[in-house]
Amino acid sequence: MSIYQHFRPEERDFIDQVMNWKDHVENTFVAKVTDFLDPREQQIVKTIIGTQADVKVEMFGGMPGAERQRALIYPEYHQVDLEDYEICLFEVDYPSKFVTLEHPQVLGSLMSLGLKRGKFGDILLEQDRVQFFAAKEVSDYIMLQLDSIGRASISLREMPLSDVINVYIQWNETSTTVSSLRLDTVLSAIHNISRQKSQLYINQGLVKVNWTTIENNAFECGEGDILSARGFGRAKIISIEGRTKKDKLRIIVGKQI
Structure with a gap:
């Protein structure tokens, strides 16, 4: 089974990079610190590295709750220090x-x-x-x-x-169900608006996923995605919890307070 099928086609280059980081740490036994990653990239790194026995990963962005964080990929025996994040x-x-x-x-x-x-x-x-x-x-x-x-x-x-100045991003977490992870479906569920209205926002270029404007209603969202729609603020998909008895997907979302 290919690892790529779990992710978006446009994320393939980043996945290759993460695999290279993992191989480097496995082969050299030297910890690797990445650039600052957005929440979606953090999710991908955790998904790929999280299943490894000999290589571990932790994240830090300079303060608790930082949105953009550097990943430290390290051999199992390495003692992590905040200095490692540079x-x-x-x-x-x-x-x-x-x-x-x-x-x-x-x-x-x-x-x-x-x-x-x-x-x-x-x-x-x-x-x-x-x-x-x-x-x-x-x-x-x-x-x-x-x-x-x-x-x-x-x-x-x-x-x-x-x-660091005391600026914490606070998220109001809620649980909701969606029929699919299509962007228009997720957006309407998060903000309690009609699917037609969410499609209008998307088609007008007013919606971003991970800071990139997305004009495709069928774009598939995933864990860690940050969604912003003009006039509605920011939201993020914290986790996808599986299916309900009615075969809907239960997702945990956060809306920025």
């Missing part, structure tokens, strides 16, 4: 009396440095404070290159992880 926390100093910084601006400026999204973790905003996590291997480069966000001149301070 995560830096930066605080942005900027003229907050005159400028308001928002998440898209911060992410856009980070991406303009020419680094992959996987080199950055969560971006945290609380009142006039802005922090973000980054991979340690690019921290010096970020410190040298990032001097503005939007039109604001900024400077960076590296902070201990213990000084």
Whole structure:
């Protein structure tokens, strides 16, 4: 049985990468830390590595409950330490009396440095404070290159992880049933709207799965997916619990509070 059949066709390259990571750890007995992964990628890594006896995996994103996390794939006997994840926390100093910084601006400026999204973790905003996590291997480069966000001149301070601002993403968990994992079906169940309305949102390009706009009503959702529909906020599929007596799928979903 092919491992690929459990996942989406477009995830094949990532699955190959995870298999290579697993083989590397098995053959070298050296732990491997990945880039920051989104929740769906985390789910894939856990699914593939989780069945192994000699190789283990744990996740950490710089703080409890981080959305984007680095995976540490390691030999069974390895003692995991937070240092293994090689995560830096930066605080942005900027003229907050005159400028308001928002998440898209911060992410856009980070991406303009020419680094992959996987080199950055969560971006945290609380009142006039802005922090973000980054991979340690690019921290010096970020410190040298990032001097503005939007039109604001900024400077960076590296902070201990213990000084992270207290921004926890809270999810209100509920259980629901769906006839299938089609995107239109799942969306209508989560937000209690008609299937016709959910199809309209999807067809108009107002729905994203894992930060990618999906315009296919029949797109199949899976565990770990983050769904966002304009005007409804974000939701995630926490787990798929199996079928009911009426042959419907029971899913546990979280809606961001």
